[in-house]
Amino acid sequence: MDHLTLTGIFILVLFFLLGSGVWIGLALLGAAYVGMELFTTRPVGDAMFTAIWSASSSWSLTALPLFIWMGEILFRTKLSEDMFKGLAPWLSGLPGGLLHTNVVGCTVFAAVSGSSAATLTTVGKMSIPELRRRGYPDYMVLGTLVGASTLGLMIPPSLTLIVYGVTINESISKLFMAGVLPGLVLASLFMGYIVVWSFVKPDEVPEKEPAMSFKEKVYNSRFLLPVIVLITLVIGTIYTGLATATESATFGVVGALSLALIQGSLSFKTFTDSLLGATRTSCMIALILAGAAFLALAMGFTALPTTLAQYIASLELSPLTLIFALMLFYIVIGMFLDGISSVVLTMAVVEPMIRQAGIDLIWFGIFIVVVVEMAQITPPIGFNLFVMQGMTKKPIGYIAKTAFPMFLLMVVMVLILVMLPELATYLPDNMQTTPS
Amino acid sequence: MTIESITVAATKKTNMALVRVVLDAIYKASGALAAFTLLVMLIIIIMQMASRWLGVQFPGSNDYASYCMAASSFFALGYTLNHNAHIRVSLVLNFTSGLLRRLLDIWCLSIASLLAGYLTYYTIRNVHLSHLINDISQGQDATPLWIPQSAVMIGSAIFTLALVDKLLQAIFIAGSSDSIEAKQEELK
Numbered sequence: 165m166d167h168l169t170l171t172g173i174f175i176l177v178l179f180f181l182l183g184s185g186v187w188i189g190l191a192l193l194g195a196a197y198v199g200m201e202l203f204t205t206r207p208v209g210d211a212m213f214t215a216i217w218s219a220s221s222s223w224s225l226t227a228l229p230l231f232i233w234m235g236e237i238l239f240r241t242k243l244s245e246d247m248f249k250g251l252a253p254w255l256s257g258l259p260g261g262l263l264h265t266n267v268v269g270c271t272v273f274a275a276v277s278g279s280s281a282a283t284l285t286t287v288g289k290m291s292i293p294e295l296r297r298r299g300y301p302d303y304m305v306l307g308t309l310v311g312a313s314t315l316g317l318m319i320p321p322s323l324t325l326i327v328y329g330v331t332i333n334e335s336i337s338k339l340f341m342a343g344v345l346p347g348l349v350l351a352s353l354f355m356g357y358i359v360v361w362s363f364v365k366p367d368e369v370p371e372k373e374p375a376m377s378f379k380e381k382v383y384n385s386r387f388l389l390p391v392i393v394l395i396t397l398v399i400g401t402i403y404t405g406l407a408t409a410t411e412s413a414t415f416g417v418v419g420a421l422s423l424a425l426i427q428g429s430l431s432f433k434t435f436t437d438s439l440l441g442a443t444r445t446s447c448m449i450a451l452i453l454a455g456a457a458f459l460a461l462a463m464g465f466t467a468l469p470t471t472l473a474q475y476i477a478s479l480e481l482s483p484l485t486l487i488f489a490l491m492l493f494y495i496v497i498g499m500f501l502d503g504i505s506s507v508v509l510t511m512a513v514v515e516p517m518i519r520q521a522g523i524d525l526i527w528f529g530i531f532i533v534v535v536v537e538m539a540q541i542t543p544p545i546g547f548n549l550f551v552m553q554g555m556t557k558k559p560i561g562y563i564a565k566t567a568f569p570m571f572l573l574m575v576v577m578v579l580i581l582v583m584l585p586e587l588a589t590y591l592p593d594n595m596q597t598t599p600s
Numbered sequence: 601m602t603i604e605s606i607t608v609a610a611t612k613k614t615n616m617a618l619v620r621v622v623l624d625a626i627y628k629a630s631g632a633l634a635a636f637t638l639l640v641m642l643i644i645i646i647m648q649m650a651s652r653w654l655g656v657q658f659p660g661s662n663d664y665a666s667y668c669m670a671a672s673s674f675f676a677l678g679y680t681l682n683h684n685a686h687i688r689v690s691l692v693l694n695f696t697s698g699l700l701r702r703l704l705d706i707w708c709l710s711i712a713s714l715l716a717g718y719l720t721y722y723t724i725r726n727v728h729l730s731h732l733i734n735d736i737s738q739g740q741d742a743t744p745l746w747i748p749q750s751a752v753m754i755g756s757a758i759f760t761l762a763l764v765d766k767l768l769q770a771i772f773i774a775g776s777s778d779s780i781e782a783k784q785e786e787l788k
Binding site (some may be wrong): 173181182184185186187188189190191193196197210212213214216217219220222223225226229233259408411412415417418439440442443444447448450451452454477489498500501502505544545572 | 631632634635639640641642643645646648649662664665667668669670672673674676677679680681683685686688689690691692693704707708711715716718719721722723725726748749752761787
């Protein structure tokens with residue numbers, strides 16, 4: 165059989181295993197096994213062990229379970245309640261009123277949480293009932309929350325960026341910093357949308373809250389203190405070069421535990437629950453990464469990545485065309501896979517392509533996060549939609565519809581990123597280097 | 601039915617129940633061990649930072665933390681499976697029901713058991729080899745690699761056990777396949 169047919173079989177096996185519902189990490193492992201058998205005479209099992217061992221015992225990966233654990237601890241504290249109390253007085257005066265607590269709440273919480281699902285559940289736990297009680301229309305409450313929760317993966321810490329950094333061997337600290345400004349821009353886009361809505365449909369906006377004096381507002385801001393301290397610990401230490409990503413995650417865990425202790429929400433049960441939750445999620449991601457590491461090895465033998473990169477280069481596409489083609493590609497992939505799986509599955513093939521086209525890999529990390537997150541708020545498979553469905557018991561279709569304007573805003577975000585790449589590259593270029 | 605055969609059947613049933621209890625205990629214990637390993641990893645990193653500030657040497661701390669990472673991931677595999685926290689593409693699974701669904705589950709579990717078994721077999725071989733030739737870590741820690749690699753071996757073995765366990769349940773006990781419930785724990 166010729167090389168092309170073999171490659172075809174390899175790809176088919178991969179899609180078949182994934183599609184039939186074999187757990188993603190194992191499906192990657194299985195496809196890689198078939199690939200190795202087809203393309204090499206090497207002892208497959210031993211190569212598998214070596215690839216998996218070196219991928220699993222990686223130092224950069226240690227930040228992953230720690231950031232997950234931090235989120236698990238904070239979810240079990242009164243942090244979301246406090247954030248609502250602290251933010252509401254400042255935001256109620258804006259056009260669109262307290263809906264802004266969804267966006268600002270997600271932005272703030274994103275700075276201490278690594279995933280969009282954790283951001284969604286923690287912020288929504290408080291804001292959904294509070295906003296509904298005040299009479300804000302459901303479609304705006306749910307839509308803005310689902311949309312803004314995607315900031316969880318843009319604004320550091322971010323699990324997807326850790327996985328991306330580990331996969332392509334880039335500095336996680338730099339990737340984290342790259343996400344800050346685009347995250348803030350995206351948050352302003354969401355807030356702008358709420359403002360526009362309040363002018364277009366003024367009759368749907370509930371009555372204004374009784375105004376607080378400036379002094380009262382400042383006094384209420386004391387509730388924001390814990391989260392501000394945590395953000396300083398996590399992002400501040402990375403930016404100033406005081407800590408590596410793993411070390412800042414350690415600060416985060418210790419800080420979150422102290423916060424829980426002070427608030428009185430730390431018991432043996434919440435401690436073990438949060439630790440076990442982190443163990444499961446981190447194990448789930450580690451299995452995917454292990455499978456992907458072996459698959460990347462097998463991919464190398466198929467020569468598919470280099471062939472494809474050369475082919476793309478021969479087309480002489482402008483980087484712009486390539487970026488838009490990749491955006492469509494990731495939206496389609498995201499219909500079937502979660503964000504982290506789509507990143508690890510495709511990077512072996514996409515990385516050479518990107519390098520060939522001379523696209524900055526830090527910038528591309530932010531791009532991929534936005535695009536992959538877009539897929540998470542669109543049906544049929546959108547994790548954030550599932551989480552929202554679990555919280556509100558509304559049908560997926562309805563939630564997806566409410567989130568659609570946010571999806572369009574994210575497309576706008578991609579355009580902004582393309583036109584203004586410095587948005588992502590400015591901070592990483594100007595940060596202090598981390599200790600070795 | 602004679603009294604004798606009833607007693608035999610009853611003993612069989614209690615034996616099965618005992619197997620169930622033991623297996624579930626193994627999964628739970630490996631989950632607890634994984635969580636503990638994660639805690640140890642945190643402590644190692646805290647000690648690493650503390651020693652840097654104090655100007656004391658803690659050679660190989662990065663490596664020790666990395667071994668904990670690998671050990672935790674592998675110890676937790678079976679436990680995570682039982683909590684339905686490993687993700688999969690459930691699009692097709694969600695559209696099937698009844699016998700078709702059961703067959704699809706048996707297919708997924710068979711492939712998964714085979715792959716996990718294959719991985720376990722080669723992990724055992726490599727850990728054994730690593731022990732024989734006394735393979736030492738290249739890092740400052742100079743740990744004999746078979747020690748951390750054993751965690752990967754044990755974890756893979758328990759994962760295989762959990763998958764085969766689920767496979768047998770899916771084949772022999774109709775409608776018991778709770779694993780199938782595509783209740784995917786979201787990325788928290």
